[in-house]
Every structure is written in C-alpha cells, then in structure tokens.
Amino acid sequence: MPAMLLKALAAAVALLLGPLHAQAGACNRTCLEGQMSDYLTALAAHDPSPLPLAPFVLYTENDQVIPIGNGEWQVVSSLGNYRHVFSDPQSGQVAAITTITENGMGAIYIARLKIDSGGIREIETQITRDPNGATLYEKMEKPEDVWLEAVPVEKRISRDFLISQTNKYYSGMQNNNPNGNYSFFDKNCSRLEQAVQTTNLNRSTPYSHSNDTVFSSLGCEAQIQTGFLGFVTSIRDRMFPVVDEERQVVFAITTLDHNGTVRFLRDANGTTSPIPAYFDIPRTLQAMEGFRLNGDKLFRIEMNLIELPYGSISPFRPGPALDRSGAGNNQNTTIPCNGGCLDGVVVQVLHALEAHDYSSLPLAAGVRYSENGQFLALGDGLWETIGPIAMPGVDGYAARFSDPSSGTAAYWGLTMEHTTPGVLALRVKVDNGKINEIEAIDVRAESSGPRYGTTTLMRPPLPVEWPADRSLGKLDSSFQGNQTSFTDVRPRLSLLYFNGMELHSSLTIPFASGCLRRDNGFQGNLSCAAQIEGNGPAPNGLYNLTSTVHDVRILVTDSKRGVLMAVAMVDSTATSPGPMSATKRIPSTYMVPQLIKVTDGVITRVEGMVKWMPFGYNSAWSGEATFSR
Structure with missing residues (x-):
C-alpha cells in the first residue's frame, strides 16, 4: 500500500477514534474532581438526570443495589462543607468523604465513582449515620494539608507498592497477632475513625465498645502490637480502587467479619477482660478509608x-462468588419424610446447632445454608455462637411446623448466643431423604447498655423494640398444638395480609374479630385490623411506615397446625411529609418473619419479629421465592 495512502488511513482512524481515546484518558484530576462535585450537586438537588450515566450503571447504598434516584436521593437536605476527594486518573475512579444532612440529621457520606468514555459506570456509596462524626468533620472544615500535597517524583513509591503496604494494615488487623511485624507504620502515624482521633490521645478515653482507656493513647504501631483487635476474625473483599501516586494516597474498601468466637479482649495494658456484649453474635462491618503514606x-x-448483615458480599467484590455450598454425607432420613419425620428433622437440626456440629445431619451434596438472607458456609454464623435453644414441647416459647407435601420442616423459638437472646425462625428443606436447604432468620434482642450494648451500629430506633427486660413471655398456645382437623391455610392469605400491610388497609384481610398481634413481644391494646390501619395514638408503628412490601416468601404451610410461617421485607423511604421521629428519618428496610395462625379460614393470631436492614435489602433466596408478589 502506498505510504501516502497509509498516512491518510491512519489519519482517518485517528480522527474517528481520537475522541474516544480522549474521553477515556482525558479525565485527569481536575476532570474527576469535577465529576464528583457534579455528582454531589445532583444528589442535593434530588435529581440524577444531569449526570453522564452509562447504560446499566450499577448504583449501591450501603452495599444494596437500588435504582439511582431512590433511597438517599430522596432524603438529602443539604451538603456539608467537609470534602476529602481522592482521584486516580489511571483507573478512572474518584472517591470522596464528605458530610450531608438527611431529613435534618447529620451523616457522613462516602461515594466512589468509576468513569470511562461511556460515562459513570459504577456508583458505590456508604452512609455512616453518625451525627457526632458529621459534626466533628464540619468543625475540621477540610482534610489535613498533608493529604493534598504532591510528593516529589523521586520520593514516590509505585502504585503496586502503595497497595501492598496498605494491605499489610489489614493483614495485621485480621486476628491481630501481637507478635507480628508492624514496622510498616510511620512513627508519627495517626488515625481518624468517623472524624474522631483514636491514636496518640493525652486523655483516658475508652475505645469503641471496650472499657480500655489505654488503647487510644498509643500510636498506630503500638496499638496493633497489643493484639487488642483480635475480635476481627476476617478482613475480606479488599479493594483498592483509588490510588493517587502523585499524593501517595490510597482509598480502600474492605469487609470486616467478627464471627463471635473471640470471648476475651486483650487489653492494651497487658491484661485481658471479657469481650463486650456487642461481640456476642456474628457481625460484618464495611470500612471505607483513606491512607496517606510517607515513604x-x-x-x-x-x-x-457501617454495619451490614453478617456475611454480606459487595456487588463490586472482585472475582467469582464464594462457594458456600456444603458437602453431602451418608446419613439419610426416612423416604418419604412425613410430618412426624419432618418434626424429628427440625429437632435434629436444633440439637446439631447447639452442639456446633452439623456432621450428624443427613446432608445433600451442595446443601445451602443462610442466615438473615445471606448464604454462609455451613458451620459459620450461628453454628459457632448459639447456646441453649428453646425446645418444642418443653419450653414456653418454642414451636415446630411441617409440610410433608413440600418436604419442609420449620421452627420458631428463643435462642441464646452467649449473653444475647434472640428469636430464631428456621426452615429446613428435605428432598429424597436429604437436607438440601437450611434457612435461619435470627432476630436478636438489641440493647443500648454499657459501651453501646448490643445494638446494630448506627441503625435508627426500631418501630418496635424488644421489651426492656428482653423477655417475650410465652408463645401463644395456638401455635404449639394441633387442630382437631386440617384447616385452610392457603398462601393467598399471606398475599392478602402483606398487601394490606403495604396499603395500610385491613379491608381485604380475613381477620377474626378478636385477632391479636405482637411485634417483638409488644401487643398494645389494638386489634390486628387496627394495627394494619395504623389507628390510635400508639399503634405498633410498623405499618404506618410502610411504603413497599417486597421479597414475600412462605417458609412453611402447616395445615395440621393451622399455621403459616412467612417472611417479608418492609421498606420505609423516610419521605413522609411533616415532622419525623427518629424512627422515620432515614431510609430503612425491615425484615419481618411472621407466624400467622389460621382457624376456619380467618387469621386469629399473629406473632411477628422486626429486624432492621439497610434500605433496599433482599434475601439471597428471593430469586427462588416459594411465593412472591
């Protein structure tokens, strides 16, 4: 081909592709920071339409995938003044730690954007609802100058080395070996947590949930050398999306698991003490944080x-999903497994949980286990923390159910994890003599006791909290015995019930005139119908918050006992007009397992529990729902 033609062809290709390459590589620091500024402006205006969103942009709030424009987009009152921006032109990503008010309450807002020639492809946000932290950030006004200073080229370390040094922080914290090598800390290192200085303090300030007043007086290296952080049993899904080589800064996102098995806290003064009650149960936290390196x-x-449901996996987690299925064994149940067999299976599972050993169960290959909507490895979660379980026919708050037609056994009753009581709704699926599914929903008592008690971090007050004495009394006897004959407990009753919850109307729900209902042990003086309507000065409080009821699933239909056990997610968008109580100020989703007693075709009794979840939460089983709306 003649040289002249080659040059012309190359020029044409450059003219055609030039704009694409320019867009892909031209988003420098100024461009990225401008995109973040535009994003936050759009957020405050409650309108994402001006943003250059790529088709199928993935948007999350606190790890929940929701349509952009929902959730936080509807409740932000204003932007704050503090803004710490991290830019990475090489990866096309930018992140910001900033402050907002939502319905008048201060919060810390963190956003990460991934941008290419097609626009904004990923938006990952974390809302840390800590008004005190937001106030402290506002007083700071801006990040410390050292974060924003360019480092001379000859003093920089490479991108990969920046990540490697940052990752040592997480490896050192995980199980926190006091004999590890922690020389990767600068001698003048300091750390902020929710804008609170947590290192090198000159005052005796207890750290986090503990009573330890020495830890916060130490430097970064000395702190981790104590082994104090041993309650962090795993740090996974480590992501380093923003690496600023010019400023020698890394923005990281990680998931921290506390599996509840660590029972003693190694104090910074060299002694040990019983671990705070907050760590009685398995917990998962997500951290978004910036690191500035010196050399x-x-x-x-x-x-x-933030705190997430235990075992949560980020939608942005790199690599294939974790294999959380279990191995089968040679144990078997009776084939077919009738009602009596299923009753025996559920008790067998309860005893295995108490023994922290599932090896005796008749497990199918690939058996799946979940807790509160998250798939876990069999043996994780409750299998490591649960203590005494109330047994059907023995204890006052316990019942079992079965449906031979679907091979499903179920349980509802009290549990104890170390010192924390809870109510367990358990579903066990048996197929061809083997257990192939175990689903646990555990609503724990949450209290604001010493050092923040056992309350989920930064959640709003529940519509209905557990009783102060953490006692639920006895389960109504109508859930525990058999009826004289089989009764109509068609799933349609559940459809009518949850539809009425969403519509705030009892008109189509077949409630008996004397129907009674409890949430988290609270009944009040209202009938089932009045509670659904939200009538009276002090209704249960769940129904008048309801905007959407979704992910409705029947866990078991027991015609012999006349009981439906179901679970649903109830959304509160926090967009009600007028003054709002603390319960209503932030978008929330409530997981609500329910026992519904049916007699002669009408609902006579409901026992419900209420568990707070991040807004938009769905169960991992939702794609396989036994019943959906």
Whole structure:
C-alpha cells in the first residue's frame, strides 16, 4: 500500500477514534474532581438526570443495589462543607468523604465513582449515620494539608507498592497477632475513625465498645502490637480502587467479619477482660478509608464504617462468588419424610446447632445454608455462637411446623448466643431423604447498655423494640398444638395480609374479630385490623411506615397446625411529609418473619419479629421465592 495512502488511513482512524481515546484518558484530576462535585450537586438537588450515566450503571447504598434516584436521593437536605476527594486518573475512579444532612440529621457520606468514555459506570456509596462524626468533620472544615500535597517524583513509591503496604494494615488487623511485624507504620502515624482521633490521645478515653482507656493513647504501631483487635476474625473483599501516586494516597474498601468466637479482649495494658456484649453474635462491618503514606510507611488513616448483615458480599467484590455450598454425607432420613419425620428433622437440626456440629445431619451434596438472607458456609454464623435453644414441647416459647407435601420442616423459638437472646425462625428443606436447604432468620434482642450494648451500629430506633427486660413471655398456645382437623391455610392469605400491610388497609384481610398481634413481644391494646390501619395514638408503628412490601416468601404451610410461617421485607423511604421521629428519618428496610395462625379460614393470631436492614435489602433466596408478589 502506498505510504501516502497509509498516512491518510491512519489519519482517518485517528480522527474517528481520537475522541474516544480522549474521553477515556482525558479525565485527569481536575476532570474527576469535577465529576464528583457534579455528582454531589445532583444528589442535593434530588435529581440524577444531569449526570453522564452509562447504560446499566450499577448504583449501591450501603452495599444494596437500588435504582439511582431512590433511597438517599430522596432524603438529602443539604451538603456539608467537609470534602476529602481522592482521584486516580489511571483507573478512572474518584472517591470522596464528605458530610450531608438527611431529613435534618447529620451523616457522613462516602461515594466512589468509576468513569470511562461511556460515562459513570459504577456508583458505590456508604452512609455512616453518625451525627457526632458529621459534626466533628464540619468543625475540621477540610482534610489535613498533608493529604493534598504532591510528593516529589523521586520520593514516590509505585502504585503496586502503595497497595501492598496498605494491605499489610489489614493483614495485621485480621486476628491481630501481637507478635507480628508492624514496622510498616510511620512513627508519627495517626488515625481518624468517623472524624474522631483514636491514636496518640493525652486523655483516658475508652475505645469503641471496650472499657480500655489505654488503647487510644498509643500510636498506630503500638496499638496493633497489643493484639487488642483480635475480635476481627476476617478482613475480606479488599479493594483498592483509588490510588493517587502523585499524593501517595490510597482509598480502600474492605469487609470486616467478627464471627463471635473471640470471648476475651486483650487489653492494651497487658491484661485481658471479657469481650463486650456487642461481640456476642456474628457481625460484618464495611470500612471505607483513606491512607496517606510517607515513604513506604503508613502515615495518616481516615476511616469510616457501617454495619451490614453478617456475611454480606459487595456487588463490586472482585472475582467469582464464594462457594458456600456444603458437602453431602451418608446419613439419610426416612423416604418419604412425613410430618412426624419432618418434626424429628427440625429437632435434629436444633440439637446439631447447639452442639456446633452439623456432621450428624443427613446432608445433600451442595446443601445451602443462610442466615438473615445471606448464604454462609455451613458451620459459620450461628453454628459457632448459639447456646441453649428453646425446645418444642418443653419450653414456653418454642414451636415446630411441617409440610410433608413440600418436604419442609420449620421452627420458631428463643435462642441464646452467649449473653444475647434472640428469636430464631428456621426452615429446613428435605428432598429424597436429604437436607438440601437450611434457612435461619435470627432476630436478636438489641440493647443500648454499657459501651453501646448490643445494638446494630448506627441503625435508627426500631418501630418496635424488644421489651426492656428482653423477655417475650410465652408463645401463644395456638401455635404449639394441633387442630382437631386440617384447616385452610392457603398462601393467598399471606398475599392478602402483606398487601394490606403495604396499603395500610385491613379491608381485604380475613381477620377474626378478636385477632391479636405482637411485634417483638409488644401487643398494645389494638386489634390486628387496627394495627394494619395504623389507628390510635400508639399503634405498633410498623405499618404506618410502610411504603413497599417486597421479597414475600412462605417458609412453611402447616395445615395440621393451622399455621403459616412467612417472611417479608418492609421498606420505609423516610419521605413522609411533616415532622419525623427518629424512627422515620432515614431510609430503612425491615425484615419481618411472621407466624400467622389460621382457624376456619380467618387469621386469629399473629406473632411477628422486626429486624432492621439497610434500605433496599433482599434475601439471597428471593430469586427462588416459594411465593412472591
């Protein structure tokens, strides 16, 4: 081909592709920071339409995938003044730690954007609902100057080395070996957590949930050398999406698991003490944090976190999903497994949980286990923390159910994890003599006792909290015995019930005139119908918050006992007009397992529990729902 033609062809290709390459590589620091500024402006205006969103942009709030424009987009009152922006032109990503008010309450807002020639492809946000932290950030006004300073080229370390040094922080914290090598900290390292200085303090300030007043007086290296953080049993899904080589800064996102098995806290003064009640149960936290390095040492750390359902996996987690299926064995049940057999199976599972050993159960290959809507490895979660379980026919708050037609056994009753009581709704699926599914929903008592008690971090007050004495009394006897004959407990009753909950109307729900209902042990003086309507000065409080009821699933239909056991997610968008109570101020989703007693075709009794979840939460089983709306 003649040279002249080659040049012309190359020029034409450059003319055609030039704009694409320019867009892909031209988003420098100024461009990225401008995109973040535009994003936050759009958020405050409650309108994402001006943003250059790529088709099928993935948007999350606190790890929940929701349509952009929902959730936080509807409740932000204003943007704050503090803004710490992290830019990475090489990866096309930008992140910001900033502050907002939502329905008048201060919060810490963190956003990460991934941008290419097609626009904004990923938006990952974390709302840390800590008004005190938001106030402290506002008083700071801006990040410390060192975060924003360019480092001379000859003093920089490479991108990969920046990530490697940052990752040592997480490896050192995981199980926190006090004999590890922690020389990757600068001697003048300091750390902020939700804008609170947590290192090098000159005052005796207890750290986090503990009573330890020494830890916060130490530097970064000295703190981790104590082994104090041993309650962090796993740090997974470590992501380093924003690496700013010019400023020697890394923005990281990680998931921290506390599996509840660590029972003693190694104090910074060299002694040990019983671990706070907050760590009685398995917990998962997500941290978004910035690291500034000085040479190859960690010099500044700025961390913010949220609590997620235990075992949560980020939609942005790299690599294939974790294999959380279990192995089968040679044990078997009776084939077919009738009602009596299923009753025996559920008790067998309860005893296995108490023994922390599932090996005696008749398990199918690939058996799946979940807790509160998250698939876990069999043996994780409750299998490591649960203590005494109330047994059907023995204890006052326990019942079992079965449906031979579907091979389903179920349980509802009290549990104890170390010192924390809870109510367990358990579904066990048996097929061809083997257990192939175990689903646990455990609503724990949450209290604001010493050092923040057992309350889920930064959740709003529940519409109905557990009783102060954490006692639920006895389960109504109508759930525990058999009826004289089989009764009509068609799933349609559940459809009518949850539809009425969403519509705030009892008109189509077949309630008996004397129907009674409890949420988290609270009944009040209203009938089932009045509670659904939200009537009276002090209704249960769940129904008048309801905007959407979704992910409705029947766990078991027991015609012999006349009981439906179901679970649903109830959304509260926090968009009600007028003044709002603390319960209503932030978008929330409530997981509500329910026992519904049916007699002669009408609902006579309902026992419900209420568990707070991040807004938009769905069960991992939702794609396989036995019943959906």
